[in-house]
Amino acid sequence: MTSPAVSAYKINENDRTGDGNLLPEAKIKAKKAIEEHVHEAGRINVSELSRRLNLSRQTVRIIADEVLAEWYADIEDQTIVTHKWYENLAQEIDVHPDDFNKDTIPRLRFKMSLFDKMRAMRKILKKGK
Numbered sequence: 001m002t003s004p005a006v007s008a009y010k011i012n013e014n015d016r017t018g019d020g021n022l023l024p025e026a027k028i029k030a031k032k033a034i035e036e037h038v039h040e041a042g043r044i045n046v047s048e049l050s051r052r053l054n055l056s057r058q059t060v061r062i063i064a065d066e067v068l069a070e071w072y073a074d075i076e077d078q079t080i081v082t083h084k085w086y087e088n089l090a091q092e093i094d095v096h097p098d099d100f101n102k103d104t105i106p107r108l109r110f111k112m113s114l115f116d117k118m119r120a121m122r123k124i125l126k127k128g129k
Contacts, residue, residue, distance in 0.1 A: 009033035011054045022055075027063065030055060034064050075122050082115050 015026030022030065030053055038044055044064050050057045089108070093100060100108070 009053060022059070030059075031063050031067060034060070034067055038064075038067065078118070079122065082118070085115075 009029050009032060011022065011026050011030060015023055015029070017023060033053055034044070034049060037049060044060075046057050046060050046064070049055070049060045049064075053060065055063075
């Protein structure tokens with residue numbers, strides 16, 4: 001099911017150049033609609049988005065691929081940050097072992113479990129790549 005908000009982004013004739021291509025503002029509008037749809041639905045229904053946005057399926061696919069490529073780049077950046085956090089934590093344990101006690105260890109476990117969940121979600125996203 002496509003979000004009702006997607007219809008608010010419907011592309012009309014004023015959003016196109018004389019040769020039928022999308023104006024830059026219209027492409028941004030369509031991209032925002034696709035991003036919102038993926039956030040809400042968790043998947044991309046090209047046919048439905050095409051119909052609701054008044055765009056060709058090919059155009060929807062191209063814009064959706066751009067959205068996903070940007071998200072994958074963000075995911076890779078987050079992975080690097082997570083890796084660095086683990087690396088620094090391992091060094092801290094060696095340098096200041098007394099700082100890790102009954103109060104700090106549960107918080108670290110919780111944070112690590114969140115990282116594990118994010119990593120699992122990234123794997124799922126990459127499978128769809």
